[in-house]
Amino acid sequence: MKRKIPLIITFTVGVLLIIAEFIPHKPFGTLSGELEEWFLVISGFAIILGQLSLLKVNTFKIKYKQKDWQYSIITLASFFFMVGFGLLWGTGKSSGIFGHGEVISAVIGIKPFDYLFQNVYQHLQATMFSLLAFFIASAAYRAFIGRNLESNLLLIAAVLVMLGNTTVGGLLTSWLPESLNFLHLPKVSEFIMTYPTTAGQRAIMIGAGLGIIGSSLRIILGIERSYLGGE
Template structure:
């Protein structure tokens, strides 16, 4: 009985959402809106659970003096500063406990939370993704070693796209006459991104959607029961 009730609730909830997608009228539309609101409430508690887990794991690594434990101190300090500023003065048009913080916003140009987000978080994110670009290029070089026809095709396509997104591509292929302009690297890159890449992305999305449908049906029909605490 302890596992039958959650399975019944999952079946009814999934069935209501499924029917509401085809019949968005009363009472199915109302049920869908209610279930969606419940989902948002549960997600809020999940965020709080994730934050508490983040604090506990970082505190444990600091107390145990784990490798690079000083970085965990920076994580907790950053988390605490952003949380305090967000609670006290809010963000954008949302007021905090102490109101809008007009004086601070006037001196900084924006609220403290927004200021740190724009001038600390965004530059750090840009730096991280810039560094990741070199790792991606290195991984692509190792993955696209010329061994088979498919790897050769991937390697050639990757080189064309990476060069075509730089200003150097125009210099390399500017000598090509206008009658063969489609062979210039920037135009080849646009063609690859617009047609083969889009087609591949759509195929992946369709496959992922079919996988989601299959997983959802397994949960609705009670075949998949791992969400009950490890039961199969």
């Protein structure tokens, strides 16, 4: 029962959704719409499960004084501040348990949740990603060493695309006559993006698409069962 019923559910739901695409009338059309709404709600619970799991892991870390347990206090405190502010006074246009928090908003300027989001979360997120600019530079050094034809193509395409999208790139080839306009760096960059890059992306999309179709069929037919766990 623990394995067979989930397999039957997966098969039924998967087949129903595929049939509904070809027969969009009752009951298939409405059923597929309803199933997609259920999916959304269950996915919401899955996100909550993730947060609760994070809480569990960090609480255990503090309880058993594991390595670097002090940092878990900061994680939990940040989590509770964000959740507390959001649930108590709401976010944006949504109201929380205590309404829109007009009193506290009058002091801070905006809702506490939005204040944390704008002044801490957004800065942390942008800086985290901008940090990658430094690491991508070292990765580029390793990736762009022209050892063979493939790495040379990678190097040339990346350099031309980057140059073509900057003002300097445009200035470098601005002296070219009209007849050689196609060699103007922004044009070269556009050409690379429109044709060879699209060709490569398209091949990847078709390959990955066929792979996903195959995997979906394996799951629906019960051949692939790893999502059920080992027990």
